[in-house]
Every structure is written in C-alpha cells, then in structure tokens.
Amino acid sequence: MQTVRESIGLRAAVAAWKAQGLRVALVPTMGALHAGHLALVAAAKEQAHRVAVSIFVNPLQFNDPADLDRYPRTEEADAEALREAGADLLWLPTPDSLYPEGFATTVHVAGVSDRWEGEHRPGHFDGVATVVAKLFVAAAPDVALFGEKDYQQLAVIRRMTSDLGLPVDIVGHATVRDSEGLALSSRNALLDEAGRAAAPTLGAALREAGAAILAGERVEAALSAARARLDAAGFGPVDYLAYVDADTLEPLAERRENGRLIVAAFHGKIRLIDNICVDPDTVDGSWSPRR
Ligand code: PAF
Numbered sequence: 001m002q003t004v005r006e007s008i009g010l011r012a013a014v015a016a017w018k019a020q021g022l023r024v025a026l027v028p029t030m031g032a033l034h035a036g037h038l039a040l041v042a043a044a045k046e047q048a049h050r051v052a053v054s055i056f057v058n059p060l061q062f063n064d065p066a067d068l069d070r071y072p073r074t075e076e077a078d079a080e081a082l083r084e085a086g087a088d089l090l091w092l093p094t095p096d097s098l099y100p101e102g103f104a105t106t107v108h109v110a111g112v113s114d115r116w117e118g119e120h121r122p123g124h125f126d127g128v129a130t131v132v133a134k135l136f137v138a139a140a141p142d143v144a145l146f147g148e149k150d151y152q153q154l155a156v157i158r159r160m161t162s163d164l165g166l167p168v169d170i171v172g173h174a175t176v177r178d179s180e181g182l183a184l185s186s187r188n189a190l191l192d193e194a195g196r197a198a199a200p201t202l203g204a205a206l207r208e209a210g211a212a213i214l215a216g217e218r219v220e221a222a223l224s225a226a227r228a229r230l231d232a233a234g235f236g237p238v239d240y241l242a243y244v245d246a247d248t249l250e251p252l253a254e255r256r257e258n259g260r261l262i263v264a265a266f267h268g269k270i271r272l273i274d275n276i277c278v279d280p281d282t283v284d285g286s287w288s289p290r291r
Pocket of ligand 1: 028029030031056058061128131132150153
C-alpha cells in the first residue's frame with residue numbers, strides 16, 4: 001500500500017491507474033478505523049480495480065472545538081488495518097493542503113441539510129460537503145463509498161454530487177453493528193462504562209419502533225415508546241428521534257414506503273447517532289445479533 005500526503009502524489013497514482021484503464025474507488029474517512037470502515041474498503045474492492053482511502057479529521061465539519069480535540073486519532077493502527085484490508089493507497093492530506101491560507105469557498109446543500117444534524121450541528125454539513133467536494137476534485141475517483149450510519153450525510157453527498165455534476169458514483173453501505181446491535185462508530189471508543197452498556201439501546205429502541213410501525217401502531221406512539229426506552233437507559237438530551245422519508249428526510253406522520261427512523265442522543269458527553277430502514281424486507285428491520 002502506497003501512502004501519500006500531498007495531492008500531487010495522489011494525482012500521479014490515480015492518473016497512472018486511469019491510464020491503464022482501471023476503475024478507482026475512494027473511501028473518505030476521518031480515521032479511527034473500525035470494522036465498518038473496513039467493510040467499505042471490502043465493498044470498494046468489488047466496485048473498482050484500485051481503492052484509495054483518505055484519512056482527514058476535517059476541522060470544518062466540527063461545530064464544537066472540544067469534539068474536534070477529543071476525536072480519536074490512530075494513524076499507525078489505521079494504516080496497518082488498511083494494508084491488511086488490501087487498500088492500494090492511503091492519502092493523508094494536511095489541513096494546509098486542503099484549506100490553504102485565504103481559503104474562502106464552502107459548499108452548502110440546501111434542503112436535505114437543514115433538519116436534524118443540520119439543526120443541531122450548525123455548519124456541519126457545509127464542512128462535510130466542502131471537504132468531500134475537495135476530496136473528489138483531488139482524487140477524481142470513479143466511485144466513492146459511504147456508510148449508511150451517517151444517513152443524512154449520505155443524502156447530502158448524493159445531492160451535492162448530483163447538483164455539481166461530479167462524475168462520481170456514490171455507493172451507500174449498510175451500517176455494520178456489533179454483536180449487541182450497536183452501530184460501529186469511532187465515537188464508541190469515547191464512551192465510559194455506563195455509556196458503553198447503554199449504547200446498544202439506541203439501535204434496539206429504533207428496531208422496536210420500526211417493528212411497531214410495521215405492525216400498524218401510530219407513528220407518534222411508536223416514537224414515544226422509543227423515547228421512553230432511551231430515557232430509561234440514561235440517554236439525554238435526545239437531539240431528535242424521528243420517522244422520515246428516506247430521500248428527503250422530511251418527517252412522516254404515518255407509515256409510508258421508504259420510511260426511515262433516525263436518532264441522535266447524548267449519553268454523558270458523547271453524542272451517538274443511528275438510523276434504520278423501516279421496511280419488512282430490509283436487513284436493518286430484521287437485524288439479529290451476528291454470531
Ligand atoms: O463520515 C466521515 O467520516 C466524514 O464525515 C467524511 C465523509 C470523511 C468527511 O470528512
């Protein structure tokens with residue numbers, strides 16, 4: 001696996017691959033890699049001949065400086081995991097190379113960015129859209145992969161890529177969960193003992209609400225029951241817990257096809273998010289512990 005820090009090295013590697021007619025995938029990450037990221041690398045290998053992975057803890061998408069400071073950074077272990085996973089290139093851009101002195105341009109995706117994460121983390125999606133646009137321009141991938149755990153982020157990136165006419169296929173990958181159903185996240189490492197014990201309740205509350213909605217319970221009642229379960233597990237504040245349209249992320253008052261349950265809640269100082277597809281045929285809806 002080749003490691004590059006400068007965009008020039010990245011461009012040269014990608015250009016050489018493309019000259020050979022190879023299809024190139026990019027997996028953008030902020031590091032602290034876990035099995036969810038490695039599943040993206042494995043899926044990328046099925047989508048393309050060469051896989052590049054970027055690790056960049058993007059300051060522009062952190063609305064809370066303390067959150068940026070405590071974001072885990074594990075560069076050596078990440079590089080080793082990517083080598084083992086069969087990535088071809090690791091790109092470690094520096095903040096100065098992506099945001100040089102005088103940098104003044106940001107990307108704002110109206111509509112799909114506005115609610116939920118957008119409301120609770122002002123500026124977050126502008127930071128995400130800006131950095132992803134820059135990563136796409138620098139790496140020129142044919143395809144890029146993102147986890148569904150950050151479901152609204154995926155919707156924002158799809159919209160941005162389509163609106164700007166960027167020639168990149170966007171592929172979403174199902175959330176990877178641990179044996180208790182907790183969605184894997186780099187933030188899980190920051191949970192204290194009580195938080196770690198409570199964390200699987202987040203997904204469990206969504207699955208219970210999803211099953212209730214599918215069984216014909218009123219959406220409002222299903223959401224109230226899920227909120228009570230989160231309260232009992234020590235979550236709070238709950239930033240949002242909603243049943244939404246999977247494409248527009250607008251709230252739904254009644255069961256519809258293409259519905260999704262989304263949640264963001266704090267346990268202590270750590271904020272976790274999760275979401276599931278509410279559909280009788282989906283893997284998420286019928287999730288059961290991995291053996
Ligand atoms: O999901 C992430 O890790 C980040 O938001 C991303 C897409 C790499 C942009 O910084």
